[in-house]
Amino acid sequence: xxxxxxxxxxxxxxxxxxxxxxxxxxxxxxxxxxxxxxxxxxxxxxxxxxxxxxxxxxxxxxxxxxxxxxxxxxxxxxxxxxxxxxxxxxxxxxxxxxxxxxxxxxxxxxxxxxxxxxxxxxxxxxxxxxxxxxxxxxxxxxxxxxxxxxxxxxxxxxxxxxxxxxxxxxxxxxxxxxxxxxxxxxxxxxxxxxxxxxxxxxxxxxxxxxxxxxxxxxxxxxxxxxxxxxxxxxxxxxxxxxxxxxxxxxxxxxxxxxxxxxxxxxxxxxxxxxxxxxxxxxxxxxxxxxxxxxxxxxxxxxxxxxxxxxxxxxxxxxxxxxxxxxxxxxxxxxxxxxxxxxxxxxxxxxxxxxxxxxxxxxxxxxxxxxxxxxxxxxxxxxxxxxxxxxxxxxxxxxxxxxxxxxxxxxxxxxxxxxxxxxxxxxxxxxxxxxxxxxxxxxxxxxxxxxxxxxxxxxxxxxxxxxxxxx
Amino acid sequence: xxxxxxxxxxxxxxxxxxxxxxxxxxxxxxxxxxxxxxxxxxxxxxxxxxxxxxxxxxxxxxxxxxxxxxxxxxxxxxxxxxxxxxxxxxxxxxxxxxxxxxxxxxxxxxxxxxxxxxxxxxxxxxxxxxxxxxxxxxxxxxxxxxxxxxxxxxxxxxxxxxxxxxxxxxxxxxxxxxxxxxxxxxxxxxxxxxxxxxxxxxxxxxxxxxxxxxxxxx
Numbered sequence: 286x287x288x289x290x291x292x293x294x295x296x297x298x299x300x301x302x303x304x305x306x307x308x309x310x311x312x313x314x315x316x317x318x319x320x321x322x323x324x325x326x327x328x329x330x331x332x333x334x335x336x337x338x339x340x341x342x343x344x345x346x347x348x349x350x351x352x353x354x355x356x357x358x359x360x361x362x363x364x365x366x367x368x369x370x371x372x373x374x375x376x377x378x379x380x381x382x383x384x385x386x387x388x389x390x391x392x393x394x395x396x397x398x399x400x401x402x403x404x405x406x407x408x409x410x411x412x413x414x415x416x417x418x419x420x421x422x423x424x425x426x427x428x429x430x431x432x433x434x435x436x437x438x439x440x441x442x443x444x445x446x447x448x449x450x451x452x453x454x455x456x457x458x459x460x461x462x463x464x465x466x467x468x469x470x471x472x473x474x475x476x477x478x479x480x481x482x483x484x485x486x487x488x489x490x491x492x493x494x495x496x497x498x499x500x501x502x503x504x505x506x507x508x509x510x511x512x513x514x515x516x517x518x519x520x521x522x523x524x525x526x527x528x529x530x531x532x533x534x535x536x537x538x539x540x541x542x543x544x545x546x547x548x549x550x551x552x553x554x555x556x557x558x559x560x561x562x563x564x565x566x567x568x569x570x571x572x573x574x575x576x577x578x579x580x581x582x583x584x585x586x587x588x589x590x591x592x593x594x595x596x597x598x599x600x601x602x603x604x605x606x607x608x609x610x611x612x613x614x615x616x617x618x619x620x621x622x623x624x625x626x627x628x629x630x631x632x633x634x635x636x637x638x639x640x641x642x643x644x645x646x647x648x649x650x651x652x653x654x655x656x657x658x659x660x661x662x663x664x665x666x667x668x669x670x671x672x673x674x675x676x677x678x679x680x681x682x683x684x685x686x687x688x689x690x691x692x693x694x695x696x697x698x699x700x701x702x703x704x705x706x707x708x709x710x711x712x713x714x715x716x717x718x719x720x721x722x723x724x725x726x727x728x729x730x731x732x733x734x735x736x737x738x739x740x741x742x743x744x745x746x747x748x749x750x751x752x753x754x755x
Numbered sequence: 756x757x758x759x760x761x762x763x764x765x766x767x768x769x770x771x772x773x774x775x776x777x778x779x780x781x782x783x784x785x786x787x788x789x790x791x792x793x794x795x796x797x798x799x800x801x802x803x804x805x806x807x808x809x810x811x812x813x814x815x816x817x818x819x820x821x822x823x824x825x826x827x828x829x830x831x832x833x834x835x836x837x838x839x840x841x842x843x844x845x846x847x848x849x850x851x852x853x854x855x856x857x858x859x860x861x862x863x864x865x866x867x868x869x870x871x872x873x874x875x876x877x878x879x880x881x882x883x884x885x886x887x888x889x890x891x892x893x894x895x896x897x898x899x900x901x902x903x904x905x906x907x908x909x910x911x912x913x914x915x916x917x918x919x920x921x922x923x924x925x926x927x928x929x930x931x932x933x934x935x936x937x938x939x940x941x942x943x944x945x946x947x948x949x950x951x952x953x954x955x956x957x958x959x960x961x962x963x964x965x966x967x968x969x970x971x972x973x
Contacts, residue, residue: 564818570842571866572768578870579774583781586872609770 325494328411339514342521343452345401349394349524350445356390357385357438364435381425384432388412391434391532394441398528402521406533409433410542417458429535437531441524448520455513462506465499479740551730557723565620573613589615626667631744633663633690640670641688645678651689657755658697666699670734672724673701681705681745692753699749707743724749732754759785760883763805765796765822766841769815771866775809775914780870780878791815793825798828805838807860807883812849813860823849830860837882841866845892847900854968858924862888877929886922887964894922897971909951917944922967926960 333339363383364749369486391409398404409430414421425431584602587595622628634652641648658666670688677686683705691698711721721737728735728749739745762784766772776789788799792815800808808829812822826838839862840853850863859962864883868890869875878888898919901907910918913934920930924927931938945963949956954966 567813567843568768572771575843575866575869576770576774578867579778579872582870583778610966 295539297701320370324491325628326687330515331513334510339399339517342514342517345397346445346448346517346521349397350442350449352390352393352397353438353441353445356387356393357442360387360435360438377422377426381422383437384425384509385412387438388428388431388432389413391430391437394437394528395532399718401445402525404525409532410538411593415660429538433531437527440527440531444520444524444527448524449518449726452517455509455516455522459506459509459513461502462502462509464475465502465506475663509554535735547732550726554723554726557726561723562620562624565616565623570613570620571618573609573616577606577609577613580609607707625664626671629660629663630665633658633666636667637670637690640667640674643684644674646674646683647680648674648677648686651687651691653689654697655690655692656753659750661698661755662731662751662753664733665733666697666751668727669699669724670683673747676706676709676721677745678705679700680709681707681743683743683745693750695753697751697753699751700746700750702744702746704744706741706744707739708741709737709745710737711737759783760880761785761787761803761805761808762879762883763787763799763808764789764804765791765793765808765814765825766811767791775869777908778872778875781840782872784879786877794883794954796825797829800833801871804833804836807839808881809841810811810837812840812842812846823852824931826853830878835860835885837885838862839864839879843867845890845896847849847893850889850893851972852879854965857961858887858965858968859866860885861961862924863893864888864890865892878924881924881926885961886926888959889923889964891923894919897968899921901971902969903973906952909949914944914948914951917941918948918967921945921948921963924960924964924972 331440360383362377363386367376367378367380370379395408397407398406412428412430413424415424440473441711478658537647580602580616584606586600587599587602626636633654637652638650641650655665670690674686677683683703686701686703689698689700689702691700711725721735725735728751731752732755733749733751735750737745763778764772764775765780766775766789766885772789772791776786779786787803787805788796790796790799796808796810808826810822810826811821814825815823822840822842826840829836830838837860840851841850841864842848843866845865847864853861853863860882862878864875864878868878881888898907898915907915907918916934917930920933925933927938927941931941934941946956948954949966952970954970957963957966
């Protein structure tokens with residue numbers, strides 16, 4: 286029999302084939318592996334009541350439950366009083382205090398979970414207090430962490446009561462069941478309580494007699510004994526989940542924080558860009574224009590001196606002014622292009638092709654982008670290529686460069702490679718904010734990445750990943 | 756002009772530096788040094804002391820207020836050296852720093868002013884001989900920011916014009932020329948202004964500037 290894979294290739298190792306079919310044969314029943322697993326599971330179930338865990342969980346349940354109930358009582362009482370008095374404004378202060386307490390109670394619960402269960406929940410955001418009494422009041426009333434703590438206690442306390450009822454009834458009934466052969470010799474059933482009472486006693490369990498009945502009660506005790514710790518575990522697991530979601534860091538706040546960071550980067554990057562433009566205008570165009578005005582001023586004064594006009598000197602000044610004006614125009618165009626490259630109006634491919642063609646080092650462009658990125662991404666991609674090619678021309682001593690722009694899912698990947706001397710580092714290539722570090726900032730502002738690989742001797746490869754939309 | 760006034764220039768823009776040298780030589784000044792950064796001016800002034808130094812405020816290495824700090828330093832070191840600060844924008848605070856104790860031999864002008872060559876040269880000469888030359892923009896800002904505007908409102912429109920020109924550091928003759936009135940009329944206006952604002956009368960132009968500036972700043 287020959288086995289042919291989906292690709293139509295014959296398998297290279299015949300042994301592999303036989304192993305596979307053997308495996309298939311046993312997997313119809315119960316494999317040895319599964320038997321081992323079942324054994325492990327059984328052992329675990331049998332051992333569980335004799336390990337520390339169910340008892341620390343029970344202890345946690347009691348301590349945190351009592352503390353939780355007291356906390357909820359205090360919070361509820363103060364909140365109710367606060368709401369009652371809300372019209373008198375004192376109510377608001379009481380509510381604020383109540384919320385501040387809720388935050389503290391929440392911290393206690395986190396500590397308990399940490400100490401008893403080894404469950405480490407991150408601290409939520411610290412309370413940010415705005416200045417002044419009203420600032421404090423407002424911050425306290427709008428403290429999301431505190432309100433979430435209130436919600437935690439509102440859910441936790443009923444859950445604890447239910448858990449305690451179920452757990453204690455199981456333990457009680459387990460013990461009474463297990464001890465039934467010693468204490469109850471057919472004189473009616475043992476005192477059932479809680480869940481088991483509800484289920485069994487009403488079904489005439491208490492009226493049972495005889496050996497079979499007694500064995501049944503005993504077996505029930507055995508089952509309860511081993512089940513109790515797992516039931517407890519279930520309740521604790523849910524509580525842990527509650528602690529994590531309601532007493533841990535607020536996912537909304539975390540998102541807000543990450544957005545704030547991104548915004549800061551963006552604001553910084555655009556401030557740096559503005560500063561660069563200002564510097565270019567200040568050092569370039571403005572100085573050009575001042576010099577131009579000065580020359581024209583000199584020429585004008587020479588012409589005003591009607592008795593003796595040094596026409597050659599005037600011509601010279603006007604010539605210089607004319608040249609300066611043309612230079613100023615060129616500089617202004619370059620600066621404007623730095624703000625928004627007009628080449629991008631015809632699309633990224635055309636813009637990159639222009640850059641590649643203009644580059645001092647012969648540059649090849651591979652462009653494979655099906656979706657058009659948003660304008661912000663196109664601009665960043667354009668500046669990256671412009672800056673990187675400028676670096677290649679200035680520092681790399683390369684004879685060739687390639688630029689590739691390809692789509693990878695929802696990402697745009699730019700790769701600029703040169704065959705130069707390598708050894709470039711983020712700190713050395715590109716000077717200040719206008720250099721490569723500036724690019725890195727720009728790329729990061731849209732959650733992108735910039736990676737530089739440049740071993741001494743080359744080649745240098747810079748990879749930039751940008752989301753297609755930002 | 757008997758002996759040519761000696762001028763040193765610190766300006767990091769090559770275009771402007773060359774242009775300034777050209778202009779000053781053209782107008783008969785002796786340029787003792789034209790440099791691009793503070794340290795070079797320091798040694799140039801020490802080796803070949805000029806009458807006045809033209810200093811760009813924004814220079815390397817940080818391109819912030821190097822020129823201003825250099826000006827304060829040179830003034831402390833070389834008595835009688837005129838300083839003309841040269842900038843592309845006006846920071847009133849810089850003017851206040853510069854005029855903290857004395858307005859003699861101090862100038863603060865926008866670079867644009869070189870376009871009016873005569874005015875610029877006149878301002879430079881004034882600073883070189885211990886006078887004051889403040890850019891009209893500085894004066895406008897000071898007048899606009901003053902908390903004494905209610906007091907200023909007692910002046911007539913003409914008196915306010917005279918006040919502004921006085922604050923720039925101009926002499927009575929120059930004010931008369933600028934407003935196309937007689938010098939006598941200017942003297943009368945000046946006397947009125949000093950009386951109305953209750954300022955100490957001074958015949959020296961730079962003292963007069965300081966008095967007016969103090970009034971505007973207070």
